[in-house]
Structures are given as structure tokens and as C-alpha cells.
Amino acid sequence: MTPEFETVIGLEVHAELSTASKIFCSCATGFGAEPNTQVCPVCMGLPGGMPVLNRAAVEKAVRAGLALGCEVQTYSAFDRKNYFYPDLPKGYQITQQERPLCLGGSLMIETAGGEKRIGIARIHIEEDAAKLVYGGGKVLVDYNRCGVPLAEIVTEPDIRGAEEAAAFLKKLRSVLRASGAAECRMSEGGMRCDVNISVRRRGEQFGERVELKNLSSFRSVARAIEYEAKRLIAAAERGEAAARETRRFDESTGRTFAMRRKESGGDYRYFPEPNLPPLVLTEEEIERIRASLPELPDARKRRYVSELGLAPFDAEQIASENAVADWFERAAALTPHRRRLAALTLTELFRLLPSDPESVPLPPERAARITDMAEAGEISAAVAKRLIERCFAEDVSPDEVVRAEGLGVIRDEEELERILREALREEPKLLTDYRRGKSAARGAMLGRVMRRTGGRADPQAASAALDRILNEE
């Protein structure tokens, strides 16, 4: 931020674990069902409902822990966190306070100053609360989300600004998706984040921290941090002590506002959950899950740099989405020009994909063919872009499209000269400008050839044809 002040940030990320049923009952977890249709006495908190732990949720959380380099605990336990709120029908949430499932991991992120390690203090599993729906002067409650399994991932206060926070979340999401622990669909609230933020003068003690609640997009997290850091620094400069409080971020104004003074742990009256036995895992179970983990984004990135010769930044982007990475490897096996394939993937393909791609509709062999044609100079960059769009949307071969629509590069200097003369007849001013010493006019004339050929003119041939015309008199 400012040279004098430092922003200190820790994140608490809630990720919905990708299980078919809820954590303590057999209700479905699918998103988008009619409100209050995926409920039962257990997740509605009716008297007599008894929780039974879903082992699939444990397995997914262990996957997350291993993928983040944590020590998975063979003995962990559940606690009740008591508070009163309409989204919590039991009046308490079953979570892990004293004995979490995972301790001590880390995640590497790319920052402006190079790679940085962000420590992960713990991961515990807990049940989600219901969703409150506001509208028409009413508050409605949808209990479908109540009891959906969550992993809460708590970082060390290692993050120093909005950019690092966004980089961490992006990387975390990519690792959780790749490991099979969670889908992290942002638009469905599958990954939500609380931000603990404080400011201090460099080298001094941490200031009082403020918690920003329930942010559901990378952009909101970054904006909320930027606003709050400025607010806290301004207060510190005036000599005011920050209050320990919970604040909300308002998307429409870009400001934060106080919600309530922060409860301390004691206010939640945690105590051991009497209806669930401790969670015991054997070393063998943990190792079996470790062995089933697929290759993770960092390992893929390193391999793309060393084996395929990609630039580290390109490799990181491609490795961050499993579906794209799988697709890229199939295409890369079919062309020697991996860097160009990577460039086309980043500039043209990512634009066409949804934010949580499950697959890539462009057949890898067609992408490889377009790459080879572009590399050989048979098609221009503009045509390569067009071909990727066509082959992404329809079942056509790039060669067919080039033949049928005459999209090959025009290298014939005589033809290019003819096109140029036509353009200059319509805009003689370009020529007179050039003769008067306006060198930019030359670029404009080449631009006209490109426009008239739909981007198919070979730049060198067009330039040579133009020189012939310009040298005439």
C-alpha cells in the first residue's frame, strides 16, 4: 500500500465438497433444485434427527488437505458452534474447532516479485447453513443448502494485498478442482471467502483486525480489500484505533459497512458434538487417497515448461484448468509447435470457454492443424482466430473451411498490387500524405490491403507490392 503501512491479510475460504449427498444425512446436494425439496428431519433440525457422517465428504476433504501439503490428522473431532440465526435450524452448526482434520500446509502463488509461499494453518469440515433469499420486503429461507459439506481452509496471515489475495484464491480453486475435492463453482456459491484484514506500520505489531464476510467472487475480494485497507490506514494516520468488528462489502457502492462487533470464540459456546464419535482415519486410508490424487497444477506447469518448452506464465494459465490442460496435452502431442498452440489457446480458446469448463469442444487434432497452418504461414493470424471459432462451434475441418471460403494467405504480389491500386484510387489522399512525408500513411495503406483481403494478405508480400507502387515516380 503506502511505504509506511503494510496490509496483513488472512483468508478463511469455504469450499463446498463435491459429494452427491449432504454431510450428516442422505439428502441430495445438487444446485438449482426447487427450494426446500432436498431436506429431511436431520438437516431441518427437527427433534430426534441424528447425524451420520458421510465418509465421502471426509475423503474429499482429505484430498484437499493432501493437495495443499497438509498433515492429515488420524484423529479429529466435531464440535457444536452455537448461535441463533434463521439460516441455522438447529441453533448450532456442527464443525471442527479443537481438533481439525488437517494442519499446516501451503500454496505457492505467482506475484510481481516472483513465487511466494502462503501458509495454510488448518482445514476443517463442517456443515453449510441455509440460504436466505431477500426480496419484496420479505426474507425467505431455502434449506436445500443446509448440511452441504464444506471444507474451511484457513490461511496464515501471509497475504499482503488485494493482488496476492486474488492470486491465492485463483490458485486454490484450481488445486481444489484438479484434486477432485471441490468444483468451486463461483456462480453457485461453491466457494466463498471471509477476509481478515489489519494494517500496521512496518515492523510494528499487528493492528486490530476487521473481518469482511462472505465474499463470493475474486473481484469482490480484491475490491473489498482495497477499500478496507485504505479506510484502516486513514484511521491509523488520524491516530484512531481500529475496532475489532465484522463488516460487509456492498457490491454496488464498493464500500464496506459495519455489521456487528466480532464475537469472541467464547460467545459461540463451543462444546464437543455428543451425537458423533471422533473421526478416526488410518495411515493406510490416508495413503490410499494420496496415491489416487491426479497430477496437480504445479506439477503440470513444471512439466509444460521443461518438456513442452512453454513460457512459465503460459504454462501456469493452461495448467490451472484440468479440462483445458487435458485437452492441451492431446493437441500438443499432434504438433511440434507447442508455443504457438499455447498462444492460440490463451488468446483465442479461453475467450470461448465458460468459467468452469468441463470439456473443450474443439477437437485437439483440429487445433493442432490450425497451429501448423499458422506456423507455416499458410493462414494469417486473423484467419487462425476465425478457424478456431468455427471449429469450436461446428463440426468442420479447418482445411475444408480454408478451401471453401478461400482463406489461404495471398502471397501473389501482383494480386496484392492490384488490390492496393484499387484502394489508393478510392483514397488518393493516402498517397499524397505519404509524398508529403507522413510516414504513418504507409501503415494505413497496408491496413487497407489487410481489410480488403479479410486479413489474408501476407504482410511481407503486401509490403513489397506497396514499395513497387511507391517507387514508381
Ligand SMILES: [Zn+2]
Ligand atoms: Zn437431510
